[in-house]
Structures are given as C-alpha cells and as structure tokens.
Amino acid sequence: MDTGTPATGGFGALLHALRKGAGLSQEELAHAAGVSVRALSYMERGHSRGPQRRTVRALAAALGLEAAGARELEHAASLGRPRRTAATDVPRPAGGPAAVTLTHAPDLLPRAPRGFHGRTAELGALSRAAEGEAPVCLVIGPAGVGKTALVLHWAHHGRSGFPDGRLYADLRGFGDTGEPALMEVLREFLLALGVPLGRIPESANGAAALFRSLAAGRRLLVVLDNARDSEQVRPLLPGGRACVTVVTSRNRLPGLIVTDTARPVAVDVLGPEEGTLLLAEVLGTERVRAEPEAARRLAELCDGLPLALRVAAARLAGRPDWSLGAMAAELSDETRRLSLLDVEDTGVRAALRVTLQQLPPQVSRQFAHLGRHPGTHVDRYAAAALAGTDPAAAESALERLAVAHLVTETAPGRWTMHDLVRLYARGLDGGPEALKRVLDHYVATALAAVAAAEPGNEYCFPLPADHLPPAAVRHLADRSAAVAWYTAERDDLTLAVAAARAAGLHARTWRIVLAMWPLIVWRVRDGWAPLLETGLEAARADGDQHGESRVLNVLGWVLIEEGRIAEALTHLAAASALASRAGDAVAEANALIVLAQAQAALGGLDEAARGCERAVELARAAGDRTMERLAMQHLARHWADAGTWRPALDTATAALAFDDRSDTADIPRVLLLMVRGEALLGLGYEPEGIGQLQLAAREAESSGYEDGAVRALGALLRVSPDAELQTRYDKAVARLTTRP
Numbered sequence: 001m002d003t004g005t006p007a008t009g010g011f012g013a014l015l016h017a018l019r020k021g022a023g024l025s026q027e028e029l030a031h032a033a034g035v036s037v038r039a040l041s042y043m044e045r046g047h048s049r050g051p052q053r054r055t056v057r058a059l060a061a062a063l064g065l066e067a068a069g070a071r072e073l074e075h076a077a078s079l080g081r082p083r084r085t086a087a088t089d090v091p092r093p094a095g096g097p098a099a100v101t102l103t104h105a106p107d108l109l110p111r112a113p114r115g116f117h118g119r120t121a122e123l124g125a126l127s128r129a130a131e132g133e134a135p136v137c138l139v140i141g142p143a144g145v146g147k148t149a150l151v152l153h154w155a156h157h158g159r160s161g162f163p164d165g166r167l168y169a170d171l172r173g174f175g176d177t178g179e180p181a182l183m184e185v186l187r188e189f190l191l192a193l194g195v196p197l198g199r200i201p202e203s204a205n206g207a208a209a210l211f212r213s214l215a216a217g218r219r220l221l222v223v224l225d226n227a228r229d230s231e232q233v234r235p236l237l238p239g240g241r242a243c244v245t246v247v248t249s250r251n252r253l254p255g256l257i258v259t260d261t262a263r264p265v266a267v268d269v270l271g272p273e274e275g276t277l278l279l280a281e282v283l284g285t286e287r288v289r290a291e292p293e294a295a296r297r298l299a300e301l302c303d304g305l306p307l308a309l310r311v312a313a314a315r316l317a318g319r320p321d322w323s324l325g326a327m328a329a330e331l332s333d334e335t336r337r338l339s340l341l342d343v344e345d346t347g348v349r350a351a352l353r354v355t356l357q358q359l360p361p362q363v364s365r366q367f368a369h370l371g372r373h374p375g376t377h378v379d380r381y382a383a384a385a386l387a388g389t390d391p392a393a394a395e396s397a398l399e400r401l402a403v404a405h406l407v408t409e410t411a412p413g414r415w416t417m418h419d420l421v422r423l424y425a426r427g428l429d430g431g432p433e434a435l436k437r438v439l440d441h442y443v444a445t446a447l448a449a450v451a452a453a454e455p456g457n458e459y460c461f462p463l464p465a466d467h468l469p470p471a472a473v474r475h476l477a478d479r480s481a482a483v484a485w486y487t488a489e490r491d492d493l494t495l496a497v498a499a500a501r502a503a504g505l506h507a508r509t510w511r512i513v514l515a516m517w518p519l520i521v522w523r524v525r526d527g528w529a530p531l532l533e534t535g536l537e538a539a540r541a542d543g544d545q546h547g548e549s550r551v552l553n554v555l556g557w558v559l560i561e562e563g564r565i566a567e568a569l570t571h572l573a574a575a576s577a578l579a580s581r582a583g584d585a586v587a588e589a590n591a592l593i594v595l596a597q598a599q600a601a602l603g604g605l606d607e608a609a610r611g612c613e614r615a616v617e618l619a620r621a622a623g624d625r626t627m628e629r630l631a632m633q634h635l636a637r638h639w640a641d642a643g644t645w646r647p648a649l650d651t652a653t654a655a656l657a658f659d660d661r662s663d664t665a666d667i668p669r670v671l672l673l674m675v676r677g678e679a680l681l682g683l684g685y686e687p688e689g690i691g692q693l694q695l696a697a698r699e700a701e702s703s704g705y706e707d708g709a710v711r712a713l714g715a716l717l718r719v720s721p722d723a724e725l726q727t728r729y730d731k732a733v734a735r736l737t738t739r740p
Contacts, residue, residue, distance in 0.1 A: 011076040012046040015059065018073070019044075022063050031177055032062035038108065039188055051077055051197070106165040106192035109223065112156040113149040115281035118274040122267055126154050129263035130244045136237065136260045137246045138253055141267035142405035142418070143174070143351035144307025147248040148225055150267055155221055155246070162244070164218035167192060169236065173228025174250055174354045182235055186211055189222075189236075204235065212239030219243070228358060230255035250355055252403045268304075269418065275299025275309055279324075282313035287324070294324035301331040303420045308341045308348050315340070338423055352424045355404055366397035367406060370417065371425030372434035374499030375492030377416045381474050382492075385441035386434045390471045414488065433468065435499060439508045441470045442496050445485070446515030448473055453482035453518045454666055460514055461547055464507040479666070483704045486519040494531060501534055509538035510547045517554050521667060522705055524561045525736065532558060549578040549587045557594045560601055568598045585622040589615040593634050605642040609635060629658045633668045636675045640682070649679035670700045670708040678715060690719060701728070706736035 019029050026044075030037045035055060043051055051059075056077045060070035129137040139147050155166060169185045172178065186207040190200050193214050201207045215222075215238030227233050227249040233256055237245055247256065256262040270278065276295045280288040288295045302308035316327055331337050341348045356364050369386040370378065378386070383394035398415050401407045407415040417425065443463070450460060453476075476482045486493075493516055500509040513535030520528050532555040539547035552575035559568035572595040579587035592615040596608035612635035619627035632655040639648035652675040655668075677692030693716050700708035709732040717725055 010046060011051075011073075011080050012044045014073060014076045016044045018063050018065070018069070024063075029059070029062055033058040034178065034181070035059075035184060036180060036188055039184065039191075042191060052202070053077075105163060106167065106194075108168040108188070108192055109155055109166050110152060110168065113152055115278070116149055116153045117277050117281060118270065119146070119150055119153075119267075122150055122265060123154055125265045126150070126246070127158075129265050130246070133241050134238075135244055136256065136262040137244070138256060138262040138264045139246060139248045139267060140252050140264055140405070141250070142269075142305075142421070143250055143355050144305045144348060145267050145269060145405075146306040147267050149306070151223055151225070151246050151248055155223060158221075162219055162221040164220050165192070166221040166223070168223045168225065170225045171227045171232055173226045173232060174351075174358060175226065179228065179232070183207060185236060190214070208235045211236075215240040215243050217242070221246070224248070227251075227253065229253065230259070234260070250405055251358075252405075254403070270299070270304040270306060270309070272296050272299045272304070275302065275304050278306060278309050279313050282310065283316055283324075287316075291324040294328050297328040298324055298331065301328060301337065302341065303418050305348065305418070305420060307346075307351060308420060311341045311343050311347050314343055334423055338420065338427070341420070348420050349424060352406075352421060355406065359400065359404060362393070363397045363400045366394060367401055367425055368428035369430045369434050370401075370407070371422065371428050372430040373438060374435070375495040377410065377414050377488075377492055379413050379415075379474075381445065381470065381472065382438055382441055383415075384472065385437045385470045386430070388431075388433070388437060388471075411488075435503060436466075436505065436508070437468050437470070439496055439500050439505060439512065440464075440468045441473075442489075442493060443467070443508060443511050443515060444470055444473045445476075445489075446493070446512065448476050449482040449485050450515060450518055452476040453479045453486075460517070461511055461550065464511070479703060482518070483522070486516070486522075490519060497531060497534060501538060506538040506542040507544070510535040510542060510544070510551055513538070514547065514550055514554065520554060520558065522707065523736070524558060524707060528558050529555065529562065529564075545578050545582055546584060546587065549575045549582070549584070549591065552578070553587075553590050553594050557597065560594070560597050565598055565601050569595070572598055585618045586624050586627050589618040589622075589624075589627050589631055592618070593631055596634060596638065600638055600641065605638050609638045609642070612638060625658060629655050630668055633672050633675070636672065636679075640675050640678050643682065645679045645682035648675055649683065652676040652679065666703075667705055667708065670696050670703070670705055670712070673699070674708070674712050674715065677712075681719060686719070690716065693719075697728070701732065706732055710736055 019026070022029075024032075026037050026040050030040045033040075033055075035058065053074065056074050057070070060073050063069075063073075065073065126137060126139065129135060139151055141147050159166070167189050169180070169188065171185070172180060182204045186204065187197075187200055189211055190207060191197065193211075195210065195214070201210060218240050219242040220238055220240060222236070222238050222243060222245045224233055224236055224245065224247045227247050229251065230253045233247055233253070237260065247253070247262065252264070253262065257264065276288060276292075276299050279295055279298060298312055299309065302312055312327060312331070316322060316324065331340055338347075338349050342350065356367060359367070366383065366387050366389075369388075370383065372386055373382065378398075380391040380395035380398065383398055384391045387394060387397075398407060398409075402409055402415065406421055407417050409415050447460060474485065476485055493512060497509055497512050500506075500512065513531055516531075520526075520532075532551060535551045536548065536555060539551050552571045556568040556572035556575065559565070559571065572591060576588055576591035576595060579585075579591050592611045596611035596615070599605075599611065600608035612631050615631035616628055616635065619625075619631055632651050636648045636651040636655065639645075639651065652672045656672050656676065673692050673696035677689045677696060680686075680689030680692060682689075693712050697709055697712035697716060700706070700712055710729065713725060713729040713732060716722075717729060
C-alpha cells in the first residue's frame, strides 16, 4: 500500500517513477532494500531529499538498476544533500538541538487494532507501570498472545498523555525479514522530531545522543516493538524524564530490568470467556451465541492464544455455512490442529518457528526433545534424560526456554508447555531414543522413591536388558521427599505408562506400574485397577513371570480393597502358583499374604492365619527380614480380627522389635502399632492400648498415610469419643477421598 503524494521533482519523483516501473509496492521495495516503509514514503514525498549513499545503493540494487540508472539515482540524491562547510560536517542552529521546532506532534503509531477487547488487568498493569519518572515498561509474553495489540490499544486510548508525540519502531527481533539497523530507527525518530535529514549525525552514537537531547523536557511515548534483547533496546531509550518507553518482547529481557529498572507486564493466553468474545468480534455475536459450547471448546483448543483464535475465526468467516462445532471437531485432531491454525504465512507454527530460530542450538535441541515427553510437566532430570544430557545443562536450557515463553515454570523446578507449543515440539525431530531415555528415568527415580519411602523394599525387579541409565537420578532423602515426588509425578507416571504401552515397550510399561506401589498403598481407594491391568498385560507380553506375579499381587490387593473379592482370589492364586513354579520364595510369601487378605474378607480368618504362617516360614528361609516382618504384621492382624488377642499382641510386638524403626513412620510400623493397641485394649489394658493407637495415628498423619490415619483415629473414637479426635478423623477422611 502506497502512502502520501509523490514529490513533483528531484530524487523523490525519480524514485517513485522507478518503483512504479518495477511494479513494486512501497512495502516490497522497503523490505528488499532494508529500509522502513515510512522512510521510503518520506523519500518519495520529498521530505528526505538527499538520503545517504548506502541507502541509495540499497534502493538501486532492490530496483534492479543497471550502472547508468544507479548513477542517475545517486546524482539526484546528491543534489538534495546539504553542502558541507569548512568549519563543520553538520551545521547546527545556534541554539543546538533545542532549536529544532515542531509544527505538530509526531505520531508514528500504526493504527489501533480492530476487534480488541478485554485485557482489563493487563491494561491496568501497563498504566501503573507507565507512572513515575522516565519509566520503561516491558510487555512480555509468548508469540501470538497479543502484546503489540495490547500496547497499541493502550497508546491510542492514552493519546492525551503524550502531547509532544508518539514514536514507534518495529525492531523485528523475531521476524524473517531481518532487524532494522539502529541508524535506520534513529533516523526515522529524528526526522519525525523535525530534524532535517542533512543535520542527522552519520554515526549511531551521535544520532542516539541527539535523540536523547531532543527528548529531554518533552512528554513522548516511545514504543519499541518486538525487541530481541536488551542490547537492541538501550540505544533507543529517550532521555526525557517525562518520556514513557514501552518495549514488547517474546523474551523476558532481564538485563533491561537490571540496568534500566524496566517494569515487566506479563501477557498470557486468554481465558475461555475472553477467547469466546474474541471469536464473536470476528464472527458476529449471533453466530457465537448460537453455539456457545462449541465456541468455548474452540477457545480451549486454540489454547487461548489470540493469534490461533483469529486464524480459526478467519477460516470460519470464509465458510459461513460451516458450524463452530464442525471446526472444533476438526481441531480436536491433534495431528491436524497446527496446520488448521495456519493461514498463508501467518499462524502458530510460523510464530513458534521464528521464536525458536533465535535460540542457541543446544536450547533448540532441548525444545525438540521435550516434544517426546509423554506427560505434561518436566523437571531438570526428566529434561536431561530426554536430551541425553546432564541435569545442569537441561536446567539451563529450560530457563532459556522460559525466558522465550516456550515453557512455563509452574512450580519451583517444574516446567510445562501450552498445548499448541507442545504439539509444535512433537513435530520436531527429537530422536528415536528420547522416549526410552525418559521412561528409564522414571523407572530409576521410582526405584529411588521406593527405597526412600519403604526402606528394605528397594528390590522390585531387575532393570531391562536395554536399560538406558540417566546421567543422574534425583536424590530423595527420606519418605517425605518420596511422597512429594510421587504426588507431583503421579499424572506424568500414568501418562508414561500409556506412552510405553503404545510404543510396545512392554518391559518398561510394567516396571513403571509396579514401581508406583507405595503410592498405590497410600491411596488405595483411588481406582488403580485399570493401571495395574495395563501393567499385567505388559508383563505377560514381556514374558516376565516374576513381573507378572508381582503385578498380580498388587492388583489382587487393590481388588480386595474395592470389594471385588472373587476377582482378587483368581489373580492371587495365579500369583502364588507363578512364584512357586519359579522357585521365588519371597514372591510366593508375598502372594500368600495378599491371598490371606482375600480369605479373611470372606470370613476365613483361620485359613488366612495359616497362609500368613506359611509366608513367615518362606520369608525366614529365604533370609528376607522385610518380607518376614510384613507376613508377621498380617498374621497379627488376622489374629486380632479373630479376637485372639494374646497371639496378636505377641506377634505384633515381635515384628516391631525386628529392627529399630522408631524414627521411621513406615506403613507396616503404623499398622503394627494399631494391632498392638487393639490387642492391649482387648486384654483390658486400656491406657496402654489408647497410647499405642494415638502413636499410630500421629505417625500416619505425619507421614501422609491417610488410610492408616483414618483407621487409627476411627479405632480411638470407638474407645473414647472426643471432639478433637473427630475433627482429625474428618480431615483425614477428606484428604483420603480428595485426589491430590
């Protein structure tokens, strides 16, 4: 689009004629020559009658002029350049920079964005950031989130606050067209401020100094859009105390915050309501109101990203007979979503590609590997495993990606990506081994969590033959650290199981499931059966009878807790038979313990006790003190349930004395304390029994073993009802029944 009326003679008229003869628009010629459209418009209108030689050479090359034509253009430009005097290169008015007078306030802002709505909080934050002396406001956010639209809307509505003018420059820090030269931006600013072209210093330092001096004492708004880094911005900061500078960037620009006290204003994706309103601005209110649920779904599928929403709306606007529901159905296909959110050379993929191009190679590689992560969150250990590097290097890359708004740190040391960014990363080449590496990271870390949470139970299974050990495994110092890790990673572990199954990595599938057993024990009522059935299927596909037996045990126990006793008996009988055939005494003891629970649930307490006695013998013969203690714990439980108090008390006391675990609130210890307390009560030793139950309740509460807390507090309430105990009991029930 051409702007302004061309000059009637001289360089401007010649340039205009040459451009028209070449069939180029101002935008096309400006892009090819590396000048701004506004500067080119000034030249054609005669406001810049004598541009510098390098600018003329660039224009001649872009126009495809031969030598004679280039000389003619240079000659026309030279006639407009001021003659140098002997005394100075650049004549100045006697009054210096202050002598430059403006007939009107310059305004270089692009037009106000159409269809802008919402963003009340961000507009208020920007207004607050613009208060005070010489503020520098830093508007930051991911690509396509609407930073420029926000700033332009704010600037146009605040025109009266800048009576001396509003300057704007697109620094193109994230574009394919290349960044403008510093001198080009300064020249445009100085021309807008009334400095004749011939009086603009040829050096960037001189031009920047002149710009600062002219800005002093004026109330100017300077918008520096799409800045790549702090270094690109600093020479363009005005010198006036009353000037306001607004910088937009996909990067956080921490250097500008340090050196120039820039005030960040974060712009994030839109919520569903605001996203729906944006669709209504483009498509019309009636069309959106006709399909409110589909409109909301569209906003969600576009991840609340204004760029994606506008592309989706543009597609719908071009097809008025297409329903919003149909568009939502198309976008629901993750394999096509990004392609549907591209229109010509504009779209989500283009914006993300340019952002990624600005990053160092090792950071871009880390981003590509993140696309192979099966879950939603990573820590530095998972990121390192994906990329085959060490946690320090991975953390550095994650922090750099966070600066570029490609990942978000949702909690200290935990990062995630918006859905569209994740889909883009999945389309990159992360290498064939990335998934295996991160699955093996989860296997290794889960084993470390088992060791920290349940000392003595470290051995779950041998590692796969093709195990890819991570460079480092997170250190989990104690049970509380293990509980925190399991809680944080629960969803991602489940997604890792699904990814391993889909990839046919059976050996890793069942191992990740089995390594989650402490979490399953702590929150047994959370519906684990489908996950365990997946593990069982994988163990059988892997041909690993040891793994199959172990998974059957855990599955049987969960089914007992869910009241599915008949199913549990089938699985547990199979587990016991597998272990016996394999000569695995410890696994057989484990199966007998869980089988006894099922038998007890059907009323066969004597049969259950006999099974546990056999489990004690097997574990003792195998020299496995942990399994022997576990078998004694269950044996004591069955005797207590049968009212056989003395054997229950003696067995529980003997198991507690196995080793000194008084400082370790593990699950078997809590359960043994409960049996001991109930047995003492049954034998008439009420104060001692209550004391043991109180100790069990405290240890269960402190360790996060909610099921144990509910059982111990329930037993106490049956003996001595108390308001404080009831409150603790109610809270434990709420924690147990609420998914963390």
